């Protein structure tokens with residue numbers, strides 16, 4: 747990977763995206779995005795995990811994945827990107843990719859793949875589905891996060907209510923989502939702590 751790229755996203759896109767983040771921040775907040783950073787007990791940066799075999803570079807700028815998969819329960823994946831001092835990081839890129847409800851990845855296109863930039867309060871947000879499981883793995887999201895001047899964090903996020911976590915040696919409780927809601931729409935919160 748060249749030095750001017752972040753997993754296939756060129757720095758000029760990062761700069762453009764930082765502006766897009768500010769635009770997103772101007773949108774009115776909905777109830778499920780009214781978050782508050784709470785990181786007083788977070789002394790360490792978020793643990794990294796491998797990207798797995800299904801990463802595709804050059805993902806689109808996209809936060810709404812709900813049209814990429816069959817209708818069903820929506821999961822709003824959201825939270826903050828924070829630095830090691832618990833300060834929100836604006837303009838951080840957050841890339842997400844994951845399996846569909848049946849446990850299959852789109853390896854020829856960009857279904858269930860995209861990236862967003864944090865707004866000036868450090869918030870990111872995606873609307874998507876809960877990934878299906880597949881042999882040997884717990885349900886998981888793949889994520890890459892990078893502060894504007896920081897190193898790239900590659901990791902995975904897990905579901906604390908997934909029985910599959912008990913048979914997945916890669917599962918880490920520290921990478922669990924905080925789940926809430928129901929009746930067709932859940933929220934999963936995770937705050938990333940990265941080096942700035």
Ligand SMILES: [Fe+2]
Pocket residue numbers: 798800845886888
């Ligand atoms: Fe995976």
